[in-house]
Amino acid sequence: MGTFISSEQDGAVAVVTIDNPPMNALSSALLDELEAELDRLDTDPATRAIVLRGGGERAFVAGADIKEFPALREQAAGESGPARGLLKLGHRMDAAHTPFVAAIQGYCLGGGLELAMCCDVRVCADDAKLGQPEIKLGLIPGGGGTQRLPRLVGCGRAMLLNLGGEFIDAATAYEWGLVEKVVPAAEVVAAATGLAATFAARSPHAVSVLRELARSTRDLPLEEGLRREADAFRRCLASEDGREGVAAFIEKREPTFSGR
Numbered sequence: 001m002g003t004f005i006s007s008e009q010d011g012a013v014a015v016v017t018i019d020n021p022p023m024n025a026l027s028s029a030l031l032d033e034l035e036a037e038l039d040r041l042d043t044d045p046a047t048r049a050i051v052l053r054g055g056g057e058r059a060f061v062a063g064a065d066i067k068e069f070p071a072l073r074e075q076a077a078g079e080s081g082p083a084r085g086l087l088k089l090g091h092r093m094d095a096a097h098t099p100f101v102a103a104i105q106g107y108c109l110g111g112g113l114e115l116a117m118c119c120d121v122r123v124c125a126d127d128a129k130l131g132q133p134e135i136k137l138g139l140i141p142g143g144g145g146t147q148r149l150p151r152l153v154g155c156g157r158a159m160l161l162n163l164g165g166e167f168i169d170a171a172t173a174y175e176w177g178l179v180e181k182v183v184p185a186a187e188v189v190a191a192a193t194g195l196a197a198t199f200a201a202r203s204p205h206a207v208s209v210l211r212e213l214a215r216s217t218r219d220l221p222l223e224e225g226l227r228r229e230a231d232a233f234r235r236c237l238a239s240e241d242g243r244e245g246v247a248a249f250i251e252k253r254e255p256t257f258s259g260r
């Protein structure tokens with residue numbers, strides 16, 4: 001484990017904790033550690049789903065580490081720093097075979113919400129606050145807040161959050177489709193881990209095919225997306241897990257998926 005990132009195995013679910021008190025701000029060093037840990041877990045066959053949570057109770061992640069920004073300004077574009085770190089992390093999560101569930105408690109702001117939006121599903125504490133307050137700093141979101149957010153909540157609501165910089169509560173986030181489940185704060189990690197365990201019990205091959213298909217077709221015309229879905233369905237049908245799942249149903253038994 002590193003300075004900021006730790007993970008615990010709960011069966012086939014890895015619970016990854018981001019720990020940078022008091023607000024789990026995403027520093028460059030933290031992002032490097034997080035990417036390395038997610039890369040290790042994504043290539044570990046014993047891990048079939050990953051939960052991301054913030055340490056402490058005040059925040060999931062309250063954003064990029066603002067205190068790094070003055071130094072960042074001096075760096076040439078593309079060099080190290082949260083901006084580079086965020087792009088690499090987002091691409092790595094997008095390309096993963098393993099599904100991600102965000103367990104959001106407290107503040108989920110800026111780069112923290114951008115990180116949560118890189119997850120497949122978001123479980124949110126009922127007293128959490130979410131937003132993209134970068135505009136209050138004279139900045140704009142730089143980790144997906146102008147790209148992933150509109151795809152989740154719609155262009156108008158994304159601009160409402162990005163232009164206003166105000167926070168929304170969990171109920172609003174759920175109503176807008178920004179989070180998929182809202183639970184009491186004390187239950188958020190257990191609920192996220194339970195959901196991750198459901199994903200972990202499914203065929204790793206089908207989960208991987210589904211994640212790749214969803215990512216690679218999200219901006220394609222419907223007809224092309226349907227064509228690629230049909231190809232992917234045929235791949236799953238012919239796979240070892242596809243054969244096992246169908247046979248298990250016909251033989252009225254639980255499947256044992258190999259992930260191939």
Ligand SMILES: CCCCCCCCCCCCC[C@H](O)CC(=O)SCCNC(=O)CCNC(=O)[C@H](O)C(C)(C)COP(=O)(O)OP(=O)(O)OC[C@H]1O[C@@H](n2cnc3c(N)ncnc32)[C@H](O)[C@@H]1OP(=O)(O)O
Nearest residue numbers: 025062063064065066082086090110111114115141142143
């Ligand atoms: C493409 C894939 C992306 C993958 C995701 C990875 C993202 C990578 C991140 C880099 C991306 C950059 C782009 C990003 O969009 C930019 C940002 O995130 S900018 C930051 C956005 N966040 C904010 O603006 C929130 C700032 N914080 C606050 O408004 C308040 O702190 C609060 C959260 C409302 C809480 O208020 P209070 O309860 O009053 O507490 P304090 O304000 O006193 O804070 C306590 C303590 O914490 C320090 N702190 C809080 N937030 C940050 C922060 N973001 N960075 C650094 N430090 C922070 C605060 O300064 C206090 O410190 P102290 O004074 O005690 O030393």
